[in-house]
Amino acid sequence: MSFSMLGRRAASSTARQQPTAAKRFLSTPSAPAQRRAHEVGSSTIANDFKLAHPRQRPPPLPVIDPPKWSAEQAVHSIIYNTPPPSTEAFTRHTLNCLVQNEPGVLSRVSGILAARGFNIDSLVVCATEVEDLSRMCIVLRGQDGVIEQARRQLEDLVPVWAVLDYTRTRTIERELLLAKISILGPEYFMDQLANKGPDILPASEGLEEGSPARIHADATLRAAGEIHPRVDAESHAPRLSPSEALRQKHQHLSGIELIAKQFGGKLVDVSSDAVIVEMTGKTQRVDAFLKLVRPYGILEAARSGLMVMPRAPIKSTWAGLADEEMAADESEAFDASLLPPG
Incomplete structure (x- = not known):
C-alpha cells in the first residue's frame, strides 16, 4: 500500500470524526446534567412548565335570568328581609x-x-x-x-x-334647687296659686256690726293685710282665726325646715305665706326632697341642671374591699362592642 493511499484514508477518517465532535458539542446535556440543572433552577423553568401545561379556560357560567317580580312582591321581600330594630335599652x-x-x-x-x-x-x-x-x-x-x-x-x-x-x-354630680313652698297648708294652696289669701276670721268678729270700733278694727286689719275678702263661696277651706293661722304657719315652717336640714338645704327667704328653700345634691336626692315637700304645696321650683366633675384617683398600694367590688362591677359592665370582630 502506498503512502498516498494511507494519507487519503487518514484524511477521510478525520473528516468523518469532525462532524461527530461538533454534533457531540451541540447536543443536549446528559440526564444527570439535566437533573442538576432542574435542581438548581433556571430562569426558563417557569416558561417550560407553561409550555408543557397549557392553561385551560374554565367553562362559561350558566346564564340564569332573574325572576321578574311585581312591585308588591319586591316590597314584601324587602320588608321580610329588613332586620328588626334594636332592642337595646335606653x-x-x-x-x-x-x-x-x-x-x-x-x-x-x-x-x-x-x-x-x-x-x-x-x-x-x-x-x-x-x-x-x-x-x-x-x-x-x-x-x-x-x-x-x-x-x-x-x-x-x-x-x-x-x-x-x-x-x-366615677364622678361627683351636683344639682341646685330653689323651691318656693307654701306654709299655709294644702287647704289654701289653690287659693294661694290664684293670688288669694286664706279665709281668716277678722279679730273684730265679736264687735257690734256698724259700730265705730268695728269699722276702725276692720280698716286697721285690712290695711295690715290680715283680712282678705273671699270671692269664691264654694271653697271648702275652713275659716281660721288669726291665732290659728299663725300657729299653723309656724308648724308648717318648722316641718319644712326640718326636712331641708335632713337634705343639707337651708331657708334663704321667709315670708308670711311661703318660704324659699335652697338645696344642693344629686338628682335623686333633689327628686326625693320635692316628693316630701309636695304635700305642703310647691308654688315654684327652679333647678340648675346637673353639673359633673370626675373624681381624682387615690394613689395607694393597699386595695380595700370597695376597690375589688368596683373592679368586679366594671368587668360586668364591659362593653362588648369594643371586642374585635369574630
Whole structure:
C-alpha cells in the first residue's frame, strides 16, 4: 500500500470524526446534567412548565335570568328581609363638652342633638377658669351606639375642643334647687296659686256690726293685710282665726325646715305665706326632697341642671374591699362592642 493511499484514508477518517465532535458539542446535556440543572433552577423553568401545561379556560357560567317580580312582591321581600330594630335599652348618658367661648356654639350643639331626635334632660353651660373656654354638661337618654355617633359628630364641629362621655366614670354630680313652698297648708294652696289669701276670721268678729270700733278694727286689719275678702263661696277651706293661722304657719315652717336640714338645704327667704328653700345634691336626692315637700304645696321650683366633675384617683398600694367590688362591677359592665370582630 502506498503512502498516498494511507494519507487519503487518514484524511477521510478525520473528516468523518469532525462532524461527530461538533454534533457531540451541540447536543443536549446528559440526564444527570439535566437533573442538576432542574435542581438548581433556571430562569426558563417557569416558561417550560407553561409550555408543557397549557392553561385551560374554565367553562362559561350558566346564564340564569332573574325572576321578574311585581312591585308588591319586591316590597314584601324587602320588608321580610329588613332586620328588626334594636332592642337595646335606653340609658342615661352624661356628656361634657369643652367648647370655644363664642356666640352660636350652643345653638349648633343643640341643633345636632335635636336633628337626631334626642330630648335633652339637662343642659348646663358655664365659663371655666381658662379664657375663651366654656364647659357644657349635657344629660340625655339613648342607646349606646347612637350616643357614640352623636358624640363623634359633636366633636367634628370646629368650635368644639373635645366631648367626654362620663357615663361609666366615677364622678361627683351636683344639682341646685330653689323651691318656693307654701306654709299655709294644702287647704289654701289653690287659693294661694290664684293670688288669694286664706279665709281668716277678722279679730273684730265679736264687735257690734256698724259700730265705730268695728269699722276702725276692720280698716286697721285690712290695711295690715290680715283680712282678705273671699270671692269664691264654694271653697271648702275652713275659716281660721288669726291665732290659728299663725300657729299653723309656724308648724308648717318648722316641718319644712326640718326636712331641708335632713337634705343639707337651708331657708334663704321667709315670708308670711311661703318660704324659699335652697338645696344642693344629686338628682335623686333633689327628686326625693320635692316628693316630701309636695304635700305642703310647691308654688315654684327652679333647678340648675346637673353639673359633673370626675373624681381624682387615690394613689395607694393597699386595695380595700370597695376597690375589688368596683373592679368586679366594671368587668360586668364591659362593653362588648369594643371586642374585635369574630
